[in-house]
Amino acid sequence: MTVHSFQEHFDSLIDRELTIEPRDWMPDDYRKTLIRQISQHAHSEIVGMLPEGNWITRAPSLRRKAVLLAKVQDEAGHGLYLYSAAETLGVTRDELYDQLHTGKAKYSSIFNYPTLTWADMGAIGWLVDGAAIMNQVPLCRTSYGPYARAMVRVCKEESFHQRQGFEIMLTLSKGTEIQKKLAQDAFNRWWWPSLMMFGPPDAESPHTEQSVRWRIKRLTNDELRQKFVDVTVEQAKVLGLEVPDKDLKWNEERGHFDFGAINWDEFWNVVKGNGPCNKQRLETRKKAWEDGKWVRDAAMAHAEKRKAKKDAVKAA
Amino acid sequence: MTQEINKTNKSEWPLWEVFIRSKVGLDHKHAGSLHAADAEMAIENARDVYTRRMEGVSIWVVESKFIHASDPGESESLYDPANDKIYRHPTFYNLPDEVKYM
Ligand SMILES: [Fe+2]
Ligand SMILES: [Fe+2]
Numbered sequence: 001m002t003v004h005s006f007q008e009h010f011d012s013l014i015d016r017e018l019t020i021e022p023r024d025w026m027p028d029d030y031r032k033t034l035i036r037q038i039s040q041h042a043h044s045e046i047v048g049m050l051p052e053g054n055w056i057t058r059a060p061s062l063r064r065k066a067v068l069l070a071k072v073q074d075e076a077g078h079g080l081y082l083y084s085a086a087e088t089l090g091v092t093r094d095e096l097y098d099q100l101h102t103g104k105a106k107y108s109s110i111f112n113y114p115t116l117t118w119a120d121m122g123a124i125g126w127l128v129d130g131a132a133i134m135n136q137v138p139l140c141r142t143s144y145g146p147y148a149r150a151m152v153r154v155c156k157e158e159s160f161h162q163r164q165g166f167e168i169m170l171t172l173s174k175g176t177e178i179q180k181k182l183a184q185d186a187f188n189r190w191w192w193p194s195l196m197m198f199g200p201p202d203a204e205s206p207h208t209e210q211s212v213r214w215r216i217k218r219l220t221n222d223e224l225r226q227k228f229v230d231v232t233v234e235q236a237k238v239l240g241l242e243v244p245d246k247d248l249k250w251n252e253e254r255g256h257f258d259f260g261a262i263n264w265d266e267f268w269n270v271v272k273g274n275g276p277c278n279k280q281r282l283e284t285r286k287k288a289w290e291d292g293k294w295v296r297d298a299a300m301a302h303a304e305k306r307k308a309k310k311d312a313v314k315a316a
Numbered sequence: 317m318t319q320e321i322n323k324t325n326k327s328e329w330p331l332w333e334v335f336i337r338s339k340v341g342l343d344h345k346h347a348g349s350l351h352a353a354d355a356e357m358a359i360e361n362a363r364d365v366y367t368r369r370m371e372g373v374s375i376w377v378v379e380s381k382f383i384h385a386s387d388p389g390e391s392e393s394l395y396d397p398a399n400d401k402i403y404r405h406p407t408f409y410n411l412p413d414e415v416k417y418m
Binding site for chain 2: 021025070073080092153297300306
């Protein structure tokens with residue numbers, strides 16, 4: 001086949017809503033864009049463990065502790081599914097880690113905000129995992145097979161994450177005056193960064209069209225953000241909490257909530273590395289990797305030694 | 317390709333493909349991949365990564381470099397021999413209506 005007919009075959013798979021598999025021919029840009037998108041997503045799952053890990057030892061009950069531990073463990077799993085999917089595109093795990101540790105690769109900027117109180121565990125599960133689900137569900141039908149299959153697994157596990165967060169918020173908002181205040185305060189701090197999770201407005205995201213064409217993005221940033229606002233505002237009513245946006249208003253004509261302007265300067269500032277926790281997150285992550293080196297080396301040495309012993313027995 | 321990767325990443329644990337039997341009586345199905353130092357660790361990691369919610373009753377692992385795959389570019393010629401043999405399907409045969417259970 002010529003490159004031209006390869007391209008035609010690829011386009012026809014895309015048009016017929018079929019999947020592209022690792023050994024299929026694909027355009028270079030498709031491969032590059034996917035590696036970037038999937039690895040960014042994987043890094044977000046891994047770094048995303050840090051803000052919540054911060055509260056595992058201080059969870060208010062054994063039940064909450066077991067739940068939070070299970071949730072954080074799931075996030076590690078999500079990172080691993082996604083790294084494996086990226087590796088099928090011809091990049092190695094070490095290269096991916098290296099890109100994260102040198103700051104070459106990005107992760108979701110939401111994880112650069114601090115978790116100040118226990119209520120933040122509620123707000124993260126409810127809002128951050130909620131926004132992540134909104135983003136991820138359409139990706140279960142993305143064009144790259146290994147990515148789509150990883151997302152199916154991720155989405156199945158995510159729904160408990162959001163529910164446990166909402167449950168924390170509900171308990172706090174029905175609790176004492178102070179507890180309710182904690183819940184509202186966490187809501188106030190996490191609301192806007194959660195809206196930013198969907199990425200810059202459509203008008204400023206030049207690659208959207210190509211990504212939608214390739215089915216590695218199925219809805220635009222603004223469409224997802226609107227969907228998130230519409231469902232979350234209703235959930236806030238159940239909690240009896242106030243959405244921290246004075247411009248929030250139901251728009252009868254559009255059939256959606258209008259909401260206030262997002263502070264994109266803040267967003268870009270955090271993306272550039274100047275958020276409250278960027279430095280700390282990256283340092284923690286690098287330290288974990290470096291401190292774990294002797295364990296990785298020892299495991300490899302042990303495996304090789306055992307294999308040599310087995311081979312010697314066989315030879316004898 | 318795998319060999320090339322191993323050369324440039326001496327420290328990286330080998331890659332394994334994981335196959336899981338989800339229920340007694342079903343066959344093992346590809347679940348994904350992971351890195352591990354040896355087969356034993358690969359099975360333990362597979363348990364933690366792919367069966368946290370009782371998704372499996374049996375796990376197979378095989379080092380990815382031992383998997384050989386057909387070439388998607390050649391699938392046309394590879395499957396061509398089966399193309400024109402419709403007589404391999406039961407619907408090819410016409411039976412009188414009186415014949416039941418066949
Ligand atoms: Fe996740
Ligand atoms: Fe999650």
